Amino acid sequence: MGQECQKCQNKQEGHANEIHKQEVISSDSDPEYEEEDEKQPQKPPSMDSKSNTSTFIKEQYNSLESKQEQIESPLNQLKFQDGGIYTGIIINNMANGLGRLVMTNGDVHEGSFINNKLEGDGKCIYARGPIYTGQFKQGKSCGLGIEVWPDGSVYEGEFQNGKKHGKGVYKWSQQSTYNGEWADNMINGIGKYEWPDGRSYQGQWVRNQMHGRGFYKWIDGKYYDGEYENDKKSGFGIFNWSDGKQYQGYWLDGKQHGKGLMINKEGKKKFGEWQNGKLISCSDESNLQIIPDGWFLNTFNQ
Template identity: 45%
Template sequence: MGSACFKKQPHPQRQQQHRQIQSHQSQSTNVSSHQNTQRRASEQQQVQQQTNQIQIKENSQKPQINSGFTSPRSDLNDRSMLSKNELTKVEPLKNRFIQQETDSYLFKNNDAPDSDIAIQVKEPDITNSNVLKILKSLPPFQYDLDMNKKFNDCISLPPHQFISTGITYVGQWRNKQKQGKGRQYWPDGTYYEGYWQNHGANGKGRLIRCDGSYYEGDWLDDLQCGFGKNVDTDGNIYEGEWKDDEKDGQGTEKWVSGDTYTGQYQGGMKHGQGKYIWSNGNCYEGSYFKDFIDGFGIYKWPDGQVYSGEWVKNQMYGKGTFIWTNGNKYIGDYKEDKKEGYGVFQFADGKTYKGGWHNGKQHGKGVLIEADGFEIVGVWEKGRLISQE
């Protein structure tokens, strides 16, 4: 007789215990899963908060970038997200602006100009014929190697055009200001190359104006100040000291006519002691006052005549001595380039007149002493003896 197999049935009580164990394990698994979910959510929220903090701090320390021509470098931004400590620690000399012309973006920092002040443009060509002519006639502008070291911590940027003026600058920057070496182009063609500090031309620089005149020398806050050379549109040259855009101090001026002046200036005018030589050979050396021969000075003519004495506004005026080449000599008063008042005239033949003068001639009481000592006392009028005592 064959045997029959029966599936062993679990004991009812053991089955109930097994179900309770499974239920408990399921609940534990659900609780653990829920806790893990909450923990991950909390971590994500914390990371998001850190990210927001980074973005806020980053935006507060960096100027906004004009999306029209630049965008932040993504690799640097991504790296900054990894660590809060690395947020904005960009060493000045290691992460400078990218200057390649092919780049369409720049990583900006606080040295660069704000985008609402200046925008990146292409460096303009010099098309003004006057400026171009002068630029070609001059040697390249020489920067000073020692001076360059002063601006090692400045950044160099591509050309930027100031929105309000249309002026274009290309060179070094610091704290949003022009600082260091740079070139600047004005809309009218004026061109400057040299040093900058505090947003203005400072130090050595060369300015070529749109009319072809130019200045090369020292600058202070956008003004010609110090020592420099200026050439005007006619080719007249002044080389010497400057103050506030005016000739001031010691200098030499040369005109295309051949005239030259070397001496002191004040407020753009000849003032103080100086020497003027005319192209015809005339020469004056003495005192100047506000561009006039004024004070004491000596004037010489090419034929040997000499006046030594006082002057007022380019005229012999006051006490003076005049010597002629024929030996005549006058010592006395002058007014408006003529003998006026009292004076002594010594003739080359030995005669002497002592007395009054008017309009350059003997006038009034006087005495004529002949060469042998004989005296004629009388009254003169317009150079003629009209009465004798």
């Protein structure tokens, strides 16, 4: 973060001695980046790397019954060419009704089947992943559901095409929580992330990262209201310390970079130019415009 400004030359002659008595406004350290744990949000796990569908990949199967017969017999069994075994109600030589499918990889699908696909309410137990309980459409999780992971992490919310999509709440086993919008199994849109130590970020997200406008606050009262890019402050933002000191200005890669204004707790102002977190020049000008036109304070402070 920024360093102490070298004392600007006094514009009025005869006050050289007073320069040493002026209170120099320092940006101090930003605790968010000073600590070992930067407290960036955790990334939610997903099933994207493996099959996340309860559909039958192949609808060809071997049955003791003739394919031409109209079958309606409870608790019969179908064995599919991909190795999956279905036990349940069979109509027209297809899984139709309540049943249970065990896949060769150990995944288990239970619920109401229509033409070999889960439809409506059902449950999937993934051998190397979560347990999903909720609604299905065409064999994929779609609608409202609950996803419980082996480590105890839980997602409850909306699904689409087999993925977390829409609005939902995810609670990690370490007690961090996210409540907001999702797209394709990733945090994406507007939402609030809360850490166990009381920190929180409310704002915009893109692909699991704080990206766009957001409001990050600490339990002791510090806050940052501004723009983010890939989990780091970037663009215009305002950092407010718990003692009332404030920095208004521009950031890059998590550090002050560009024009800025420091205001100490007594309200004294000092304009400056920052580079990679260091104050390289300062001015006593009082008419500089720092806050961009149309900027609304505390947009996501809730």
